[in-house]
Amino acid sequence: MSAPLFPLFADLQGRRVLVVGGGPVAERKTEALLHAGALPRVGAPDLTPHLLAWHEAGRIEWIDGRFDPHWLSGVWLVVAATDDADVNRAVAAAADGRHVFANVVDDRELSTFQVPAIVERGPLQVAISSGGGAPMLARHLRRQLETLLDDSWTSLAELFTRQRQRIRQRFPQTAERRRFFEKLLAGPLPRLYRQQLHAQAEQHFQAMLDEHVSSTRAGSVAVVGAGPGDAGLLTLNALRAMNEADVILHDRLVSEDVLRLGRRDATYIEVGKSATGHSTHQDDIHALMLEHARTGKRVVRLKGGDPFVFGRGGEELEFLRSHGIPYEVVPGITAAIACAAYAGIPLTHRDHAQSVKLVTAHCKDSFDTLDWQSLAQERQTLAVYMGVAGLEGLRDRLVAHGRAPSTPFALIENGSRRDQRVLTGTLADLPETARFHQVRSPALLVLGEVAALAGTLHWFGAPPVGAAAPTHSRNLPTPTLQAA
Ligand code: SAH
Secondary structure: OOOOOOOOOOOOOOOEEEEEOOOHHHHHHHHHHHHOOOEEEEEOOOOOHHHHHHHHOOOOEEEOOOOOHHHHOOOOEEEEOOOOHHHHHHHHHHHHHOOOEEEEOOOOOOOOOOOOEEEEEOOEEEEEOOOOOOHHHHHHHHHHHHHHOOOHHHHHHHHHHHOHHHHHHHOOOHHHHHHHHHHHHHOOHHHHHHOOOHHHHHHHHHHHHOOOOOOOOOOEEEEEEOEOOOHHHOOHHHHHHHHHOOEEEEOOOOOHHHHOOOOOOOEEEEOOOOOOOOOOOHHHHHHHHHHHHHOOOEEEEEEOEOOOOOOOHHHHHHHHHHOOOOEEEEOOOOHHHHHHHHHOOOOOEOOOEOEEEEEEOOOHHHHHOOOHHHHOOOOEEEEEEOOHHHHHHHHHHHHHOOOOOOOEEEEEEOOOOOOOEEEEEEHHHHHHHHHHOOOOOOEEEEEOHHHHHHHHHOOOOOOOEOOOOOOOOOOOOOOOOOOO
16 A cells, blocks of 8 residues: 555645646646636647637637646646546656656546645635546545535634634633633534524624623424425435434424434434324424423424425424524425426416416314415315315315316325325315325325326326216225235
8 A cells, every 4th residue: 555645735826826737627637727826838730719718818828739847847736637548748857857747637646746625615725536546436525525525614613714803802711712712613603604694693603702702502393394205306405404303393294205314313303194094283393392491402493395485484484583593404305396397297388278276174173274276276276284184074065166077187185205195086086086095194185187198208106097986876885906
């Protein structure tokens, strides 16, 4: 094994660097050098249009021709980015003789320095190197870090850079300075930046510097939408919140696949609410959020779909606000959007539906408050949540208010999950079909002309099952048919 590389960040501002080659790779390297303020000298017989434009704008020097060791005079570094192995070797040899560090693109043996993969957040740079041996691995790690480091890191790095002198004056000892930074980073500062509350962030920083705020760590709650089940439908922000959480209060609707992505040493508490089984009372959920946030924990309140679509997210925010607990909200992909997509049903369509309504109908009371006249209108799509129990009432009222009994529907059970099932038919047979196929929660009803498209546009899981139930038969035998 050769010795490890010595990592360093070089100041190239105003310094000349030679790039040999004028193709796309040379262009990328030149761009990175310009970003660092270097003065690139590009030597090649031909340049890409961008390189040419930079030359014409006076940003780079161009030496037209084949490599000559004289090109190295006055340069601090050289990058060989030609596809000619002999030229690359000649560049490396000439550089070595002049004690100039050389990077030969994709050639670890010939190189005397490597360019790391970079994650950049303002003045903060994370450099990843595999010593040139496994660049793909370094790039893979880079992509992972990109998703983990949100934009607040830029603001933090800029703030700390700007305030460096003041912080040093206030806390001359390294140990107290470290404690100050630890307190800052464990407190609300990163969240304030994520929320784009820059003035408040600065105020908080100022108060911390003047020691006007106590050092106890303030807890907070992130109300996070977990989407319909497929973990790939989580947002990056949801993933970050789950990675930083101390406590995760999750609904029963949140899938195992999603929960597996949360921080391993977080405390997971199921506060499930199921249509049938026993459930945690909303007040108890509030109390749990409060209890944990007050002891300084970062709480994630993880909800199926989107927290603000039939998710009682509004009530939870009102509660948190009334108790002075800071919060943030991460939207999720709601069941209507996800189930429609995973069943191949466009919720709107120029030929079939100009609007879509998200409706919930799970009990008699909620039925009576709905505006059936408007729900029964044609050329619109209804996405009905929590409707499995009330399908008969739904059908009868819609038909009574003029919706055609031939209107297509699709019932999507376990949308986006491995066991997704889609049933299709017409409004007239909706409750019977659901009963015959023993549709279980969670299931979403899509009603409207667009639902018929599931028959041709489906792409996920099993194709939709058409109306297999006998039309209008009210006395079905006990069904035994299970999910396909
Ligand atoms: N906040 C959630 C909805 C909660 S209400 C959201 O935005 O999706 C619960 C209802 O959502 C269920 O009864 C069902 O109608 C629907 N639902 C949620 N996830 C679903 C899924 N994966 N498949 C089908 N329906 C789902």
